[in-house]
Amino acid sequence: MSMENRKTVAKLDRESILIDARRELAMPARRAFGKQLMSLGSLVMLTGCNVTDEDSVNHFLRAVSRLNDRAQAAIFDPYRLAPTYTEAQITRPFPFNAYYGIDEVPHVDASAYRLTVSGLVTGKRVWTLPELYALPHAEQITRHICVEGWSAVGRWGGTPFREFLRRAGADTTAKYVGFKCADDYYESIDMPTALHPQTLLTFEYDGERLPAKYGFPMKLRMPTKLGYKNPKHIVEIFVTNTFPGGYWVDQGYNWFGGS
C-alpha cells in the first residue's frame, strides 16, 4: 500500500467502516468471500470480532482496509509484476474449478469457433482460432489464487492481451473490457489490468492446447487478479465505458478482485 492510500484508510471513520462491514456480512456470498480474505491475514472472523477489544478492532480495520484496497482500482500499480515460478514449482495436477462440475465442462468446436470483438474497437470483429494462434507468443508460470481457499502454480501460453487489444483497434482509454463465455460465465476488468504486461490471452496449458477443463479455446490469465476474474471459454470480448459486472461480482464478490 502506498503512503497516500495508507493516509486515506487512516482518515476513514471507524464507525462507518463497521456499519459498512455489517451490511456486507448480511450477504451470504460476501460472508464466504470475507472469510477467505480473513484467512489470508489470519484474522479474527468479522462476525466474532469483539469490538470492545482494541486489538481485534485494529485487526478488523486492517482486514476491511484490505477489502477496500481491492475495491479501489486506483491503487493498482500497472508496473508491479506478480511473482513467477520455475517449472519444478508447477502444481500437478493443476486443479479444475467452475460453478459446475467437471462433467458439465463446455466442449467448444474448434473449426466452428469464432471470437467476437465488440464495443469500442475499430479493427476486425470476428477472429478464427488460427488467426489468434498466429499472434505473438508468450509464456508464464504464475500462481492462480481462488477465493475458495486454494492456490496453484500453472504454466500458460498465449498472446499478451495488450498486443491483442492493439491489433483489434481497441480504444484503450475506455474503462472496461468485458468477456462472455461459452458457459453462462461473464467477467469484466479495468483497462490498466487489461494492458498489464502479465495479462495473457492464453490458448495453451503446460505447452499443450488448453484442454476443455481449463477453458478451451481460451482463458484470460491474470496473475494480478483472483481466480474468478480469469474467464475461461471466452466467446466474446467487448470494450466499454459501461460497467459490465461479472458472474460472481453480481452475487456480491468484489469487482476489482486483486490478488
Ligand SMILES: Nc1nc2c(c(=O)[nH]1)N[C@H]1C(S)=C(S)[C@@H](COP(=O)(O)O)O[C@H]1N2
Ligand atoms: N467460463 C468460466 N470461467 C471461469 C469459471 C467458470 O465457472 N466459468 N470459474 C472461475 C474460477 S472461480 C476459477 S478458480 C478458475 C478456475 O480455473 P481452472 O479450472 O483452470 O483451475 O476459473 C474461473 N473462470
Ligand SMILES: [Mo]
Ligand atoms: Mo475461483
